[in-house]
Structure formats: structure tokens, C-alpha cells
Amino acid sequence: MQTLTISVPNPVQLLQRLAYAAAAALIIMNLLDAVFTLVYISSGLATESNPIMNHFLQMGPVVFVMTKMALVSLAVFLLIRLLKRRQAASLALIGTSAAYALLICYHISAVHLLGVH
Numbered sequence: 001m002q003t004l005t006i007s008v009p010n011p012v013q014l015l016q017r018l019a020y021a022a023a024a025a026l027i028i029m030n031l032l033d034a035v036f037t038l039v040y041i042s043s044g045l046a047t048e049s050n051p052i053m054n055h056f057l058q059m060g061p062v063v064f065v066m067t068k069m070a071l072v073s074l075a076v077f078l079l080i081r082l083l084k085r086r087q088a089a090s091l092a093l094i095g096t097s098a099a100y101a102l103l104i105c106y107h108i109s110a111v112h113l114l115g116v117h
Helices: 011-042 053-060 061-082 085-107
Strands: none
Touching: 011 061, 011 085, 053 061, 053 085
């Protein structure tokens, strides 16, 4: 008779796995945020309140999206590099991802204002 062995990761490993998932979600949600921002701005429903990103928006939507993706991706990359040494990096990725999730929910809640049927 064979015995079944189940290995349970320790809490630090679980936190790191969750942080990797949060990092991937963060990149995707950042792109969604950029798209929603451009749609709402082009429809006159919003303005870019971040003066730095507004500068890049004035250069064009492609520059805006590429800059936004590059900055957030760089921050995510740096936090991932710290994951094994600093538990705070995991918490930063998870917390930021949660904040972005709320932002995406906010964007979705305003879609009806676009008048799209």
C-alpha cells in the first residue's frame, strides 16, 4: 500500500505565490486603467489628474500608454526582485493590486455614462 504525501507550502511561500499572481494582475489592470482613462478623456467624462501622466498624454495616447506601462512594469519588476528578501515587497504588490482592482471597479461603474448600448 502506498502512502499519499501532501506538501503544504509555508506561509511565506504562499505569500510569495500570491504576490506573483498580484504582480501579473497589476500589469493587466494597469493596461485596463490606461484604456479606460483614454476612453473617458476622449468622451469628455474625465481629465488626467496626475500632472506627470497628463504631460505624456499631451504627447499622444500611445506615448501615454507606453509610459504608464513602463513605469508600473518597472516598479513591479523591482518589487519582484525583492520578494525573497523582503516580505514588504509581497505586501506592496498585493496591496497595490487590490487598490487597482477597486479602481477598475470604479471605471466599470461609470461605463453607463458613455451612452453605449
